[in-house]
Amino acid sequence: MKLSVLASLFSIFSLISNAQQLQTADLTENFALSVQTIDDFFDRFNLEPNTPAFQYLQENYPDFKFDRKTIIFSLFDQGNRSLDANIINEFATQFESDSATKIRFELPGWYSVLHCLVKIKNKLHKLDLIMEIDSVHLRSGSIGYKWSIRSVKAPYIHTQDSLSKKDSTAIYKASSDFLHPMSHALNFLNIKNIFRKGMTRSYFAKEADSPDLDSLVSLIDKSQLKYVQLESVSYHIFQLPGWIVEVNNFDRLTRNSGWLISKLLSADENEKKKYMLSKLNIR
């Protein structure tokens, strides 16, 4: 079954990718239906009623009835021909019920990959920083959240000089430096802060234990690695039983735009672990 056939199920969302509409793009509607951030993606997947896009639809299309399955269909990149429509249908059916698993922003099991460009010995290299949401208990009894570094992935990083024992056992510095929990919505504008000499370790996640991270710290502290720019961001979600979901940003003037599923893999827990190790360098 082709994705285009499934599109007929999308109701209002099936209009979304109509190329003819690009010429008379409705600035408001395209924007309202675009998936704004990864947490907006989660809200839509979970069919949270207060999601701004749903409120927009209810106000402007009061007769339009949507269910979770329809919304899940709309979260796929409709321009991606490598996505198998049968698998998409299986996925959407599994989570169509309101009681089916939901994706939680504050829980572990999903990661952001920051595809960075860095400079080493005056040459440009790619470097992936794997980030996760970390929780912090506050004095008030409530919980605060921040983005932290879980791992690093670059083909050259393990070949660098390893740290001295003193370096590798360095105590975490209690720091007021952190990436706030909405950094992702600002395209990690503040990511350069972690590449400052002597600062990187304070951005580590509680569970960060990769020796490659020590190598990264060493390179930064020796001023051998300089941050250049963030090229793109992707998200990898492992919270859904039986599935790995990859989400990327599709910035375009259509209604099927924003943060959408670009890859969907059926995977059991073992396969998820293998994927995490090979793609994200997480043990």
Added chain:
Amino acid sequence: MKILITRIAICYSLFFLFGGLQVKGQSTFCNVQKETIQEVLNSRKGSSVEYSENVTTGIAFLLSTECDTALNYFTAALKVNQTPSLSKLISDMSKGSHAASSPPPSAAAPVAAGSVNNSSSDEKKENKNTVEATSNPPTNSTETPSPTNERTTSNKSFTEEELGAFQSKGLMKVKKLMDYLEVIAQKSTPQTTANSTIESAIGLFDSENRVVGVTSTSRPGGREYPVRTYLTRLRMMNYEKVVIEAAAFTYVRSFVQGPDGNYYGIARFRQSFTGYRENKPLYSDVTTKTVAVVLKPYQKAIEGESIELWDVFLGDISVQSIDKGK
């Protein structure tokens, strides 16, 4: 008519310099005289967009005395067009000590040759509906409470209703910023009003160190401008007329508490922009702007006692250019 428009534009440029710079009380910036700056601004007339972009951004940094960053832009502009005034400006700068602070590592890269269409014209916003600056006087920025600079872990927790109220207030501030941007960019706004509006806009942020990050789908990476530089650059855009249309939908994300006890949210909105010169559309694009909204404490003295109050402030801004019309 063309001549008239050109003269009007020159008058505005002159008015900007000799009105705007007087506010700062300086006659030189990074060792460059005001007259030289004006000559370089004038050299944009009839020049390529790439040259004009680099000169405009360079001067915005120059006026913020970020000399090294400004020099990068002027050097890039010189590669496009070797005007005598720009050569003189660069020569004057190199005679100076460049005592100003260096830019952050990723600060603002000049527009590269061949990538002119990717340039960040996101800053060139104005409203379709011309804003009457005098009928929309900016609020006095001194009325805005200043947050504490230190990051503290607060004991304060808020109910959902309280957070909702702060969220509404944050959205009002974002909308106020949008209004200010329109006033600043509009060439019909008197310079003195534009200057005070820039100050009012900066007063919405919790720190002048907040940055505006600009990225484009067609050019990976991005550039950053400190808020004041961004606003100054916006004022200096070399268009005689700009038209802005804004989407009626604004995405607002509720607050999430950070490890410092402050609360972080965002507001996102979309705008289309068209810049005109000599009555012809010279540049157009569509951008999405994301503004961080921070709920944090500040201290206020009441009857000799310092009391902690909470308010919402604007933080960093991300500008994503989605579509280039021209």
